[in-house]
Every structure is written in structure tokens, then in C-alpha cells.
Amino acid sequence: MKRDKLLLMVVNVDWLFLLHRLEIANEALNRGWRVVIAAKGTGREHEIKEQGFEFVNIDISRSGTSLVKEFKTFCKLYFLYKKLHPEVVYQVTMKPVIYGTLVSKFLGISTLNSISGLGYNFTNQRKGRVQKIMIKMMRYGFNKKKNSLIFENEEDCQELRNLNIINIQNTVNVIKGIGVNLEKFSSTQQPLSDKVRILLPTRMLWDKGVREFVEAAILLKKKYNHRAIFVLCGRLDTENKEAVPLEYLEKYQIEGYLEWIGNQNDMVSQYEKADIVVLPSYREGLPVVLMEACAMGKPIVTTDAIGCKECVQEGKNGYKVPVKSVLELAEAIEKLINSPEDRTKMGKASRQKAEKEFDKKRVVKEHLTLCRELLNE
Structure with a gap:
């Protein structure tokens, strides 16, 4: 099958992709996309390649705040995006969303940002320096065309609206979670323990x-x-x-x-x-x-x-x-x-x-529909 559409999926770590985004990537592959996964490898890269995907190891520190290291990560993403120039970049978790959307803005690439929770810096009413920097970067990065946002709950969406992060050019969607495989996670068996x-x-x-x-x-x-x-x-x-x-x-x-x-x-x-x-x-x-x-x-x-x-x-x-x-x-x-x-x-x-x-089949279709809509705009 000729694959002339490139979907680049950027996740902070390989095991997170395998746990929660594999079905979306598989469906994209079935629909004729070329799919490249970029994430930090922790020894599970071979599992991703065995599924038929290309894999690029990007060292994305999930909690690091070193300016030098973060700048290096940003540059690696920039050169990767420039080299591949995909039709759509699908970004998951906060650092890929923030850095990737900035890079995509500079390069004119369509972005689908799956915001699966606002993370550590938005928990417990934190108002630190890191959160302020994140907010400024998102305000600037989100001010672009072809930037589609997926939230898992209304409150996260509203919080970013209140912070003036969501831009009038953005397409906003609320989809309840990443879903669950109802055939795999199904049981009539009752626990046998006396406790x-x-x-x-x-x-x-x-x-x-x-x-x-x-x-x-x-x-x-x-x-x-x-x-x-x-x-x-x-x-x-x-x-x-x-x-x-x-x-x-x-x-x-x-x-x-x-x-x-x-x-x-x-x-x-x-x-x-x-x-x-x-x-x-x-x-x-x-x-x-x-x-x-x-x-x-x-x-x-x-x-x-x-x-x-x-x-x-x-x-x-x-x-x-x-x-x-x-x-x-x-x-x-x-x-x-x-x-x-x-x-x-x-x-x-x-x-x-x-x-x-929570049917994953429905959720996967909704995510792929949003990818297709970015192509049609």
C-alpha cells in the first residue's frame, strides 16, 4: 500500500505510547498513513517497531527543568519536524504539546494536541515559575492555524480558556478519555478469595x-x-x-x-x-x-x-x-x-x-477523524 500521508506521533516515553495510543497508530496505519513514533526509549522501542511503525528516540525529560537540556530537546524536535515535515503531528502530554506546537508554528505544520490532563504544574493550585513559562509558551504556540485540541474533561478546557491560552483559531474537542477495549477488559468472573x-x-x-x-x-x-x-x-x-x-x-x-x-x-x-x-x-x-x-x-x-x-x-x-x-x-x-x-x-x-x-473503538475513530479534518482544511 502506498503511504503518502505522514502522521508523526510525539509522546514523552515509549511505554506510554504502547499503553494508551497504540490503537490510534494502528488505525492510522490501516487507513494508509505512514506513522512515525517519536518518544524517549526505555527499552521498549522494539515493541513499537514490531507493530510496523518507525521509531525515533527523543530524550524528553518528563520533569526536568534544566534550560540547557530543554533547549536541546526543543532543537531535536525542530530538526525532526523539519526533516520529516509530516502532514499532521499528533502530540501527547504537556512537553510534546508545548514544544511541538511552537516548532509546528514555525514550520507551518498541522497539529493535533491530545491534552490528557494538565499535569504536575497545574495540580494543588501551583503558581510557580515553571507554570508561568508554560502558559506564555502555550499562548504563543497555540496562536496558529490548524491547531486542533483534544481535552478529556471540560474543566481542563475551561482552565486554559480562563488563562487565555486557547486561541480563536483553534479547534476544541472534549472526548472522554482515551477509551478502553471493552472486549479485552470484560469479566464475569467473581473473586474467589475469602478476603x-x-x-x-x-x-x-x-x-x-x-x-x-x-x-x-x-x-x-x-x-x-x-x-x-x-x-x-x-x-x-x-x-x-x-x-x-x-x-x-x-x-x-x-x-x-x-x-x-x-x-x-x-x-x-x-x-x-x-x-x-x-x-x-x-x-x-x-x-x-x-x-x-x-x-x-x-x-x-x-x-x-x-x-x-x-x-x-x-x-x-x-x-x-x-x-x-x-x-x-x-x-x-x-x-x-x-x-x-x-x-x-x-x-x-x-x-x-x-x-x-468509554468504548475505545469510538474514541479511536474520533481522533482519526480530527486528523483527516486537518488535512481537509
């Missing part, structure tokens, strides 16, 4: 609510030591400023009650074994783990934070608690521990919500 299993499936970051989850478990230990098990499931992320140290996770492990099992490649089996899925995050775009939990038919306890609250209808498929509230988090979990009937009922409601709102 209620409470699962926190996320990277080990403070702003994902790891401390609150651990403290809620400790608060409930006296009553539920032999009736429940709290499981933290996710990778360490040492590059992130919010990284939870390994020492903390090891210190608070209680065998048979509170355990960290690290990163797991087979998340379907982890959800299958879980009775309750918890994510006490401070802010999200629209969390993939909660969409997956819905698809797996699990009751959810999360926060009323931006992004998280989109996944739960209070009292129907789970509970929402205030951010950083350990006591209310523990109380919501306790209600579900003590009510298998509610867990079953809410689990069914979660699956229904996933089928209605």
Missing part, C-alpha cells in the same frame, strides 16, 4: 493518592485485618517529582493485609481478583484505570477531583470523597467491604457506564 480485595492500580505517585490509600488501610486494620486485603499495583516512577520512594512502600507493607505488588503486565487478571477499585487522585485528565475498572464491572471509590469524578455516579457505581480525606476514603471503602450486594449492583452499573461512554 475482600481492594485494589489501587496506578503509578506510585503521591498525587495519585498513595498516602491516603495506605493511611485508610491502616485506619481500617483493627476491624478488617482478617477480612480485607489492600493492594497497591503499579510501577515506581522515579523521574516524576511526585514519586513515592521505595522505602515508603516497603515500610508500610503488612503481609496479608497491605501489599505493594509492583508493576503488572496482565492488568485484566488484577481487576478480576479485585472486589473494589480505588483511586484517590488529586487531579486527572480522565484516568484510564477507572475506565478499565468500569469495563471490568467493578465498584469504584475515587475523589471528586477533576477527571476522577467523571467516572463515578455517586451511589450508583461507586463513591466519591474529597481529595486528601483519609477518613472519608476509609468510610467509603468500609461501606463496600460490608455490602457484597452493593458491590455486585455497582459493578453492573460500572460496566453499563463503560459501554455507554
Whole structure:
């Protein structure tokens, strides 16, 4: 098949592409696009190449603020974009979005920016120097034609409007998350353990609510030591400023009650074994783990934070608690521990919500439609 349209996808790290954008790239390939992936390689580049994509290793530091290193990254993106001059650049996460849109403005390239949450510098009402620089760069970069923006929730979109970042020339779309594969994440299997299993499936970051989850478990230990098990499931992320140290996770492990099992490649089996899925995050775009939990038919306890609250209808498929509230988090979990009937009922409601709102097939089509529209403008 002749591929005369080039889609360049820029993501900060290779594993993130494989986790959340692979289906979009595959669909583009099926539609006749030549697809090049640019990301920081962490040893998974071969998996990307095996899928039929070209791969370019770009060292994008996810949390670095060194002016020299950031300028080098910007220059690498500039020369890559100039060399390839793609019809469309699809950019994910904040640094690729900011740097890539500036480069594309200089070179006259169409951009599709998928803003999957505003990230560390917009959490906890941070107003530091880095955020001010980001805002100025976005205001300048977004002032261009053929710049299409995808947000995962209305609040993130409105925040950028309030900051005068979104330009009148931009096309703005709100698409609920990146979706979930409803065939893969589907289960009628019920947990067989005699203990209620409470699962926190996320990277080990403070702003994902790891401390609150651990403290809620400790608060409930006296009553539920032999009736429940709290499981933290996710990778360490040492590059992130919010990284939870390994020492903390090891210190608070209680065998048979509170355990960290690290990163797991087979998340379907982890959800299958879980009775309750918890994510006490401070802010999200629209969390993939909660969409997956819905698809797996699990009751959810999360926060009323931006992004998280989109996944739960209070009292129907789970509970929402205030951010950083350990006591209310523990109380919501306790209600579900003590009510298998509610867990079953809410689990069914979660699956229904996933089928209605989170089907990845629909999301992939919407993203590719936006790519095509940029060509037609």
C-alpha cells in the first residue's frame, strides 16, 4: 500500500505510547498513513517497531527543568519536524504539546494536541515559575492555524480558556478519555478469595493518592485485618517529582493485609481478583484505570477531583470523597467491604457506564477523524 500521508506521533516515553495510543497508530496505519513514533526509549522501542511503525528516540525529560537540556530537546524536535515535515503531528502530554506546537508554528505544520490532563504544574493550585513559562509558551504556540485540541474533561478546557491560552483559531474537542477495549477488559468472573480485595492500580505517585490509600488501610486494620486485603499495583516512577520512594512502600507493607505488588503486565487478571477499585487522585485528565475498572464491572471509590469524578455516579457505581480525606476514603471503602450486594449492583452499573461512554473503538475513530479534518482544511 502506498503511504503518502505522514502522521508523526510525539509522546514523552515509549511505554506510554504502547499503553494508551497504540490503537490510534494502528488505525492510522490501516487507513494508509505512514506513522512515525517519536518518544524517549526505555527499552521498549522494539515493541513499537514490531507493530510496523518507525521509531525515533527523543530524550524528553518528563520533569526536568534544566534550560540547557530543554533547549536541546526543543532543537531535536525542530530538526525532526523539519526533516520529516509530516502532514499532521499528533502530540501527547504537556512537553510534546508545548514544544511541538511552537516548532509546528514555525514550520507551518498541522497539529493535533491530545491534552490528557494538565499535569504536575497545574495540580494543588501551583503558581510557580515553571507554570508561568508554560502558559506564555502555550499562548504563543497555540496562536496558529490548524491547531486542533483534544481535552478529556471540560474543566481542563475551561482552565486554559480562563488563562487565555486557547486561541480563536483553534479547534476544541472534549472526548472522554482515551477509551478502553471493552472486549479485552470484560469479566464475569467473581473473586474467589475469602478476603475482600481492594485494589489501587496506578503509578506510585503521591498525587495519585498513595498516602491516603495506605493511611485508610491502616485506619481500617483493627476491624478488617482478617477480612480485607489492600493492594497497591503499579510501577515506581522515579523521574516524576511526585514519586513515592521505595522505602515508603516497603515500610508500610503488612503481609496479608497491605501489599505493594509492583508493576503488572496482565492488568485484566488484577481487576478480576479485585472486589473494589480505588483511586484517590488529586487531579486527572480522565484516568484510564477507572475506565478499565468500569469495563471490568467493578465498584469504584475515587475523589471528586477533576477527571476522577467523571467516572463515578455517586451511589450508583461507586463513591466519591474529597481529595486528601483519609477518613472519608476509609468510610467509603468500609461501606463496600460490608455490602457484597452493593458491590455486585455497582459493578453492573460500572460496566453499563463503560459501554455507554468509554468504548475505545469510538474514541479511536474520533481522533482519526480530527486528523483527516486537518488535512481537509
